[in-house]
Amino acid sequence: MSADPNPEAAEILDKVGELYLNEDYSDVVFVVEGKNVPAHQVILSQRSPVFKAMFPPKSELQKEVIELPETSAYSFCLFLRFIYKGTPFIEKELTTVCLCTVFEIMTLAKTYELPRLVEFCVNRSKHVCATVNAVELINEAVDDDHEELVDIILDNVSVLGAEFFTHEEFYKLPVKALYRALEKPTSEVSADIIFRAFVKWMRANPSESEHFPELLKGMDLKSMPIGDIVNTIRPLNLVDANVLLDLVCEHAKVKTANGNPETGTSDVHVTGETSNYFVRPKKDIIMKHAIGSGNESITIDLERIFTINYMEMELSDGDWSYCIDVSQDNVNWTRIIDYSKYLCRSLQRLYFQKQVLRYFRIRGTAPADGTFEITNFLSYYTELPLEVDPETGCVIPAHNVALTENYAIVIQGRSWPCQNAMLNGSDDVNNYTFHHIGKDPIIVQLPQPYLLSSMNVKINSDCLYDYNIEVSTDKINWTQVINEKYMGGWRHAKIDKQPVVFIKLTGTLGYDWNVFTCNYLECPAINIR
Known part of the structure; x- marks a missing residue:
């Protein structure tokens, strides 16, 4: 025998049969031989044309009115269709409606304790999540004010692929969904793809800046060069500089702990040429000096020796000229940057021939009688340095710098x-x-x-x-x-x-x-x- 295509039909008939001579919900009583016999007008009317004539439809004033503000009329009608007609009808309908409607029906089924309907809705949700990009589903849920549906979508997506992070509407994801998405396992999606998608999301959602640090910390960026991370995020001015420095410093520690080469002899420790190592000065260092007052300068001690070929520093407001020397012993110095003839402002991104060093000495040279000040500083070794002109010490850019x-x-x-x-x-x-x-x-x-x-x-x-x-x-x-x-x-x-x-x-x-x-x-x- 084949399986019953509508198992609810028998159940409905059984439930109707249980109402026989049951005073519960009875709305008519027949008096027969002095005995009260309870019955239900709606059932009698559907089974007999005579009874249907005896029991005309109730007026609006006689009907009990129940408000259901938490669901749509369309979803509630589909819910009732299951109650009245059973499985085949609701299964067909669920294949044609959006996930938000499925979610509303499932909520009604849970509220009114209809486990079979809940099961149908869960199965349909899993099928939709497996065939439709989760970004579209999440944004649809948010647009329809069903933020609780976001968890269900992500729960039913086992692995997030590249198409999730490269979707054209990824930037619309709510912050809660992004937290959850970054926790999910990914299928052969590079850290670079995820990082670039997140940067676009940051640009589109500056009002969520309080979440940027935690989101960044939750991302696995160990496989990315530190320079790529810093040079991408820093210009956006969306993440506090100290937060960014802390993030990159932790990143560097992880890379060193995971076996990036360090070599050295005696007290000298030099990072391997292929590792990226981020270094910043202690927070209590004073990074300013008066220009023209003897040999005053800013000296930054990295506390041990590193191989470095890149540094950044942010100048205080105004136009400034400066030069930079480096040293291993704080006695013998090598000039790496001489911008004493140039006017510079804002963030300085300085590439130079790799140097084994411990100390930076930065001296402001103009304007005369000014106070030269650095508000942020970092340095590291990058595997992809830009070309530097040996005569002028100026970077030869490979991208548009007029932005x-x-x-x-x-x-x-x-x-x-x-x-x-x-x-x-x-x-x-x-x-x-x-x-x-x-x-x-x-x-x-x-x-x-x-x-x-x-x-x-x-x-x-x-x-x-x-x-x-x-x-x-x-x-x-x-x-x-x-x-x-x-x-x-x-x-x-x-x-x-x-x-x-x-x-x-x-x-x-x-x-x-x-x-x-x-x-x-x-x-x-x-x-x-």
């Missing part, structure tokens, strides 16, 4: 619709920095000198201009690198390789408009436009 995320700013000129518009990474025509021809030109300042040999610039493509571009390291002495007439749109230029801090764009004549506008600046030129 706000790389701390470039517009110091002269007006922008629309936001500050530093031409440096925000978009070449949209509605995104621009401008100056009125004949008035003060546009000036862009990079945070530190870079050795540049090319640039791309997009000027207003709806107009034609005569214009020129000049560069400088001190905002006093300028070198003209581009001078063109009757041009608009994308312009590419190769220039003599030289250190650049300031870039001045001047419209000298507008053939259609008296305002010179620039949509985008790229230094160096990554692609020929």
Whole structure:
């Protein structure tokens, strides 16, 4: 015999049979031979046309009204359909509805103690979670105010694959769901993919910044280079610098404990060239000094010797010049950075030939009579250093340094619709920095000198201009690198390789408009436009 396709049918009949001569819920009494016989109008009406005529439908005033605010009418009707008609109907319906509806029906089934319906809903949930991207399901649950459904979704997803972290709406995940997702096992998903997805989520959810440190600590980033972590998160200004430093320091300790090579003799300990080691000074060190007061400087003792080829330090507000020396013994010093002729500001990202060192000596050289101060400092060895020009000590960048995320700013000129518009990474025509021809030109300042040999610039493509571009390291002495007439749109230029801090764009004549506008600046030129 085949299995009963509708096991509830027999159960329904049994339950109806139990009402026979049962005074519970009886709404009609027949008096027969002086004896009261209880019955139920609804059952009699469905079984006999005569009874149906005897018992007309009740008026609205006679019906008991029960409010159910916690569920939708659609879900409740499907719930009742199961009660009245049994398995085949609800199984078919569950395959056509969204997970939120399944969840509502399951909640009703639990509330009214219908275990078989609960089982149907659980099985359907598992099937949906196995075939639909969990990001879509979670965001759907949140949109429908069913945040408790998030746990059910993640409970029913055994492993998260790359498609979860690379989904276009990953950034919409609520913070609770992200915590849970980062706890789940992943299927051959690299730490880099998870980290990049999290960084996009941070950018889209700055209001959740109080959770960023804990989320970062919960991620397994041991396989990623420390430099990649720092250089990606630091420019966002979304994580407190001290929190980031603590995170990276712990990361470095784990890598050393896991067997990254350290070699040395006697009292000298040198990290292996292939390991990334993060070092920062003690918190109580005073990182400032008065410029021009004898030989004052900032000296940072790392307390033992390391091999290092990269450091970062954040300057206090303003423009500063400085030089940096390193030493193993605090007696014999080697100059690694000399930016005494350049104006620098904000975060300094400094690459240099690897050095075996214990001490950094940092001396501010300008402006005279100022107080040179560092607000943050870190150093480590990176396996992927940028190229450094041996003559000038300037980094030769491989990416666009004229971006706000790389701390470039517009110091002269007006922008629309936001500050530093031409440096925000978009070449949209509605995104621009401008100056009125004949008035003060546009000036862009990079945070530190870079050795540049090319640039791309997009000027207003709806107009034609005569214009020129000049560069400088001190905002006093300028070198003209581009001078063109009757041009608009994308312009590419190769220039003599030289250190650049300031870039001045001047419209000298507008053939259609008296305002010179620039949509985008790229230094160096990554692609020929």
